[in-house]
Amino acid sequence: MNQPLAGYAPTPVxxxxxxxxxxxxxxxxxxxxxxxxxxxxxVAYEGFVQYEPNPPAVRQIARDWxxxxxxPLMKASGDGLLYLADYGAEIVVINLGxxxxxxxxxxxxxxxxxxxxxxxxxxxxxxxxGQGLWNIKISGQGYVALTSRGTxxxxxxxxxxxxxxxxxxxxxxxxxxxxxxxxRSFKAGSLIGRGSGEAYQMGFSGEGxxxxxxxxxxxxxxxxxx
Amino acid sequence: MAREFQRGHKARISDLTAGTDLYVGxxxxxxxLTFDISCFGLDADERLSDDRYFVFFNQPKSPxxxxxxxxxxxxxxxxxxxxxxxxxANIQKLSFTATIDGAGQMSQIAPGYVRIVAGGEEVAxxxxxxxxxxxxxxVMLGDFYLKDVWRFAAVGQGFDGGxxxxxxxxxxxxxxxxPAPAPQEAAGAPSFAPxxxxxxxxxxxxxxxSAPAPEPAQQNFAPPQGATPPPAPxxxxxxxxxxxxxxxxxxTPPGGMQPPAAPSPHAPPIGQVPGQTAPPPPxxxxxxxPPxxxxxxxxxxPPPxxxHQPPxxxPPPxxxxxAGPLSGQSVAPSPxxxxxxxxxxxxxxxxxxxxxxxREAPTGxxxxxxxxxxxxxxxxADDQPVLARQGSMVLYQGKVEFSYKGAGFAGRIVGNxxxxxxxLMRCTGRGQVFLAEEATHLHPIxxxxxxxxxxxxxxxxxxxxxxxxxxxxEGHGIPGGALFVMQFQGTGTVVVKTHGxxxxxxxxxTTFADCHAVxxxxxxxxxxxxxxxxxxxxxxxxxxxxxxxxxxxxxxGNFIVVQPFEV
Numbered sequence: 001m002n003q004p005l006a007g008y009a010p011t012p013v014x015x016x017x018x019x020x021x022x023x024x025x026x027x028x029x030x031x032x033x034x035x036x037x038x039x040x041x042x043v044a045y046e047g048f049v050q051y052e053p054n055p056p057a058v059r060q061i062a063r064d065w066x067x068x069x070x071x072p073l074m075k076a077s078g079d080g081l082l083y084l085a086d087y088g089a090e091i092v093v094i095n096l097g098x099x100x101x102x103x104x105x106x107x108x109x110x111x112x113x114x115x116x117x118x119x120x121x122x123x124x125x126x127x128x129x130g131q132g133l134w135n136i137k138i139s140g141q142g143y144v145a146l147t148s149r150g151t152x153x154x155x156x157x158x159x160x161x162x163x164x165x166x167x168x169x170x171x172x173x174x175x176x177x178x179x180x181x182x183x184r185s186f187k188a189g190s191l192i193g194r195g196s197g198e199a200y201q202m203g204f205s206g207e208g209x210x211x212x213x214x215x216x217x218x219x220x221x222x223x224x225x226x
Numbered sequence: 227m228a229r230e231f232q233r234g235h236k237a238r239i240s241d242l243t244a245g246t247d248l249y250v251g252x253x254x255x256x257x258x259l260t261f262d263i264s265c266f267g268l269d270a271d272e273r274l275s276d277d278r279y280f281v282f283f284n285q286p287k288s289p290x291x292x293x294x295x296x297x298x299x300x301x302x303x304x305x306x307x308x309x310x311x312x313x314x315a316n317i318q319k320l321s322f323t324a325t326i327d328g329a330g331q332m333s334q335i336a337p338g339y340v341r342i343v344a345g346g347e348e349v350a351x352x353x354x355x356x357x358x359x360x361x362x363x364x365v366m367l368g369d370f371y372l373k374d375v376w377r378f379a380a381v382g383q384g385f386d387g388g389x390x391x392x393x394x395x396x397x398x399x400x401x402x403x404x405p406a407p408a409p410q411e412a413a414g415a416p417s418f419a420p421x422x423x424x425x426x427x428x429x430x431x432x433x434x435x436s437a438p439a440p441e442p443a444q445q446n447f448a449p450p451q452g453a454t455p456p457p458a459p460x461x462x463x464x465x466x467x468x469x470x471x472x473x474x475x476x477x478t479p480p481g482g483m484q485p486p487a488a489p490s491p492h493a494p495p496i497g498q499v500p501g502q503t504a505p506p507p508p509x510x511x512x513x514x515x516p517p518x519x520x521x522x523x524x525x526x527x528p529p530p531x532x533x534h535q536p537p538x539x540x541p542p543p544x545x546x547x548x549a550g551p552l553s554g555q556s557v558a559p560s561p562x563x564x565x566x567x568x569x570x571x572x573x574x575x576x577x578x579x580x581x582x583x584x585r586e587a588p589t590g591x592x593x594x595x596x597x598x599x600x601x602x603x604x605x606x607a608d609d610q611p612v613l614a615r616q617g618s619m620v621l622y623q624g625k626v627e628f629s630y631k632g633a634g635f636a637g638r639i640v641g642n643x644x645x646x647x648x649x650l651m652r653c654t655g656r657g658q659v660f661l662a663e664e665a666t667h668l669h670p671i672x673x674x675x676x677x678x679x680x681x682x683x684x685x686x687x688x689x690x691x692x693x694x695x696x697x698x699x700e701g702h703g704i705p706g707g708a709l710f711v712m713q714f715q716g717t718g719t720v721v722v723k724t725h726g727x728x729x730x731x732x733x734x735x736t737t738f739a740d741c742h743a744v745x746x747x748x749x750x751x752x753x754x755x756x757x758x759x760x761x762x763x764x765x766x767x768x769x770x771x772x773x774x775x776x777x778x779x780x781x782x783g784n785f786i787v788v789q790p791f792e793v
Contacts (some may be wrong), residue, residue: 008301153597203440214665
């Protein structure tokens, strides 16, 4: 009876963060190497792991997050294996290795607590503030896990001479050195009464990458559930 | 999700995925059976002209690492990583084979599969089961072969002999090499060892790489010999048995007893995982035999009967050895870098490296599927606008203009009737537009003068030069009174979206489909509403139990597409 399931046993730990299948993240927890993860993303853990939602240190950094009610982050510490998931979204693990990346708040699943990070409002996009377009810039030596509805695609921004425009709902992450601006590419007429289309885009220019997901569902499921 | 292959089916890899870095997983199991799964890199004459392209447990990669053996993982009995664009020109075909080690025949195998995973997603799967075979002891499961472009074929051809028969089949040289099996082996084993150690942790490799290699291999070889055809001594088989007799009972548990056993030894030592050096609990190490296991044959001679030992919670002798290296791995991510590459790259550093697997596919065609759920259209080459469902653009580069395009009168009817307004936008200009919607699966259908009907809800985008008209299929019981269908005709591409992997059925005199689930059909097939009232005893309150089906009629050659999702 267990034979078909045996293949889903965890693989040996090889790195701080790994995928278990496409949709689950496995984190090897160690004392002194804490993890910040979205509240509600834990699906299982083995060992001795403790959680502290919205710890004071995080609250300080994330004061501005979306509504000001505090960051939907928890600090996990201890020893063991921690499994995280976000409603079946695909998970992308990035070993930063000194690089930095800007991540859309809803697409951030977990990251090492020792990384430098901060919440920043996307400049020049005041219009989007109400839509929760806040991004978290993370840099340093460590791991970051992102979520994506469907397999994401990475587009090189610096390739063409033209700018790259992204539907804000599909945006996951981008290189922080890119220049960002808002753009309305529809003719005014198309907006009247039919505003649900591609009314606004974010334009990126410069050398770097943009990561988008094949879905415009940017609902923050972890937050919706509360 | 994955495209299902039947025996004999073939497809271009580029139709399955835009990527060339593929993961090939094989699941083949059978009660009491153990399998050797290997990959033969063959030349244009389908010969194994270069031994180095015989990738099996003891030679885990080809020289330039375009074919790598990854070991059991993610439910696969064996897995490979194949980088198509790095395969040298003289290798024209990769044949994936499974042979039974020891007694047994293929008719005993449980349902298994060969699957191709690219970019973290399964793109093709060929399923087979024991009923397709009889007394064969080996089977050629599937081929990658180069015919203009790389293609995949689901072969499923059995072989009466074992691995040696397969080797003979692929390379005439095996027979010629036979007179000198011993030197071959002696030279082979140590020289194979280094590649193994490259993936295996150093601590483990050091003591074993030295002299004793050939001898234990021979010893191990002796017992199973009775079970295999005597003329075996081709380069591979001896060590095949050496390794498999060890790996097998651990890796594929005899009966399902192992997994339940795992938790108990497992529970206490969890804390160790991050960095300490206790032996890995069986539950961890075994289901996915790490590459290092290939080394075992060279380790101190296993105790007799070890092969038949049920998975013991106490580490058997020689088993303690991997402990050091394994926990070493948990600190240093590198040795496992390759296996981790399956769902996505884990070992590499930096944002760019981590995201390498998700890179944009190269340009070339007007419509390029980036992954199963994202398509890119290149505008500008021929100044042909594209019509796409409004809101489906996720990203664009270049100077592209979007303008509103109603679907006309009929489109508005669609909108009113179904509650989902069918609004289109016209994309013009020069640049690349990436389209996707709600992570549905996308299927570009290229029309060359033929015609297809697509349920209006399932149209994502299409070339404007296609003639398209909206048709209305009326019938009792259809929500909104009618089903709206767009018929496309001409030369161009229609992108159809489905929730989940669709099924394509040929139209026969008795082909029915639920009107909610049908996605598309060839326009020559005629759709007739056949409303059936069925008594459903378990129908939930509020559900009438009435279902509306479409019956299709048409000449042979017509097909319908149905998705596993009822709107």
